[in-house]
Structure formats: C-alpha cells, structure tokens
Amino acid sequence: MMKRNMQVWALVHVLLVMDFSIEKVVAVVGGGDTACEEAIYLAGLAKKVYIVVRKSYLRASKIMQDRVLTHPKIEVLFETNAVGLFGENGVEGVNLVKRKGESDEENYSLPIDGFFLAIGHKPNSDIFKPYVETDETGYIITEGNSPRTRVPGVFAAGDVADPHYRQAITAAGSGCKAAIELKDISLPKV
Numbered sequence: 594m595m596k597r598n599m600q601v602w603a604l605v606h607v608l609l610v611m612d613f614s615i616e617k618v619v620a621v622v623g624g625g626d627t628a629c630e631e632a633i634y635l636a637g638l639a640k641k642v643y644i645v646v647r648k649s650y651l652r653a654s655k656i657m658q659d660r661v662l663t664h665p666k667i668e669v670l671f672e673t674n675a676v677g678l679f680g681e682n683g684v685e686g687v688n689l690v691k692r693k694g695e696s697d698e699e700n701y702s703l704p705i706d707g708f709f710l711a712i713g714h715k716p717n718s719d720i721f722k723p724y725v726e727t728d729e730t731g732y733i734i735t736e737g738n739s740p741r742t743r744v745p746g747v748f749a750a751g752d753v754a755d756p757h758y759r760q761a762i763t764a765a766g767s768g769c770k771a772a773i774e775l776k777d778i779s780l781p782k783v
C-alpha cells in the first residue's frame with residue numbers, strides 16, 4: 594500500500610480544482626517523469642506551462658522528455674531554481690535563479706497563476722512504522738525479493754516497499770507474490 598506521494602502531490606491535486614482556464618500560466622518544479630506527466634496534463638488546461646529544472650537535463654524517461662520538449666505549450670527552464678513565490682491574493686509569480694552560484698547567475702521573476710511541485714517521493718507508511726521496519730525515507734523493508742516483512746503474516750507490496758522501480762506492473766507483481774506467500778500462512782478457520 595502506498596500513497597505515491599510526491600511531497601506535495603496533494604497540493605497539485607488541490608490546485609487542479611482551482612479556477613483553471615486556458616488563459617492561465619503555470620509552473621511545475623521537477624525534472625522527473627512525474628513533473629513531465631503533470632506538465633503535459635496541465636498543458637491541456639493552461640495557456641503556458643513552465644517546467645523548472647535545477648539540472649541541465651531532465652531525469653524523466655526519454656519518451657517523456659521528447660513529449661515535453663516538443664510540446665508547443667511547454668517550456669523547460671533548465672539550470673533554474675525556484676526560490677520564492679509572491680502574490681497578494683494567491684500566487685502571482687515565482688522568483689527564479691538561473692545558474693545559481695555561477696558567475697553568470699541570473700535572478701528574475703516569472704508571472705504565473707499556479708505553482709506545482711513534483712519532486713521527491715515519500716511513502717505513506719508512517720501509520721505502519723510502529724509495527725514494521727522502514728528505511729530512513731519510509732519504505733517498508735522486506736526480506737530480499739519477497740514481500741515478507743519481519744512480522745510473520747505481514748507483507749508489504751507495491752511502491753511502499755520499492756524505492757527503485759515504483760511501476761504499476763512491479764507493484765502488481767509484488768502483490769501477487771504476497772498472495773502466493775499466503776499459502777504458507779496458517780490462517781484460523783472461520
């Protein structure tokens with residue numbers, strides 16, 4: 594079980610219900626598949642979407658990179674940090690720094706109507722921490738390639754136990770493994 598949770602993923606979805614129109618300009622922070630996917634989705638609603646990426650490249654898969662880099666409404670701002678937001682009644686703009694710390698560092702502001710963060714993953718596992726072992730990020734630790742946790746009869750399947758692959762098919766596969774493991778568990782007859 595996993596909340597596939599970019600740290601502020603909830604914010605994204607809250608903001609998605611804001612008064613969107615094709616006149617809006619929005620910024621998405623992040624360079625991975627999530628940021629690209631979100632940018633493409635938003636480009637269907639907004640006039641312009643900026644993707645703010647700290648690095649000089651996107652981490653996203655090649656296909657997602659191609660989609661955003663060729664999308665007429667999406668502009669990727671490479672080597673750029675978002676350092677603050679401003680606005681009186683909600684977001685009116687974002688303060689950006691290009692090539693932060695370099696001799697040609699450039700500070701500027703971009704008027705935007707919406708700001709979306711798509712960075713980092715944090716498993717929604719806090720509720721289970723008293724019972725099963727987790728790593729420092731919160732991924733539930735299982736035994737090797739199995740979904741067994743240290744607690745007999747308790748299995749962790751899906752993204753919540755997978756810091757690496759985090760794909761629908763691998764999540765489903767680990768769920769299947771957990772189901773197969775059940776045959777070794779003696780459950781009370783009801």
Ligand SMILES: Cc1cc2nc3c(=O)[nH]c(=O)nc-3n(C[C@H](O)[C@H](O)[C@H](O)COP(=O)(O)OP(=O)(O)OC[C@H]3O[C@@H](n4cnc5c(N)ncnc54)[C@H](O)[C@@H]3O)c2cc1C
Binds near residue numbers: 597626720761762765
């Ligand atoms: C933007 C984005 C794009 C993606 N694109 C792809 C893709 O193209 N292909 C691909 O294979 N994968 C993709 N993924 C990854 C894929 O969505 C996940 O790997 C998959 O959904 C993981 O499944 P899961 O069951 O482990 O977790 P989830 O799908 O997150 O399901 C966890 C469920 O547990 C529930 N839950 C959480 N806490 C509790 C609780 N305490 N009690 C009860 N229920 C609870 C949640 O509500 C949720 O329904 C994408 C993910 C994102 C975010």
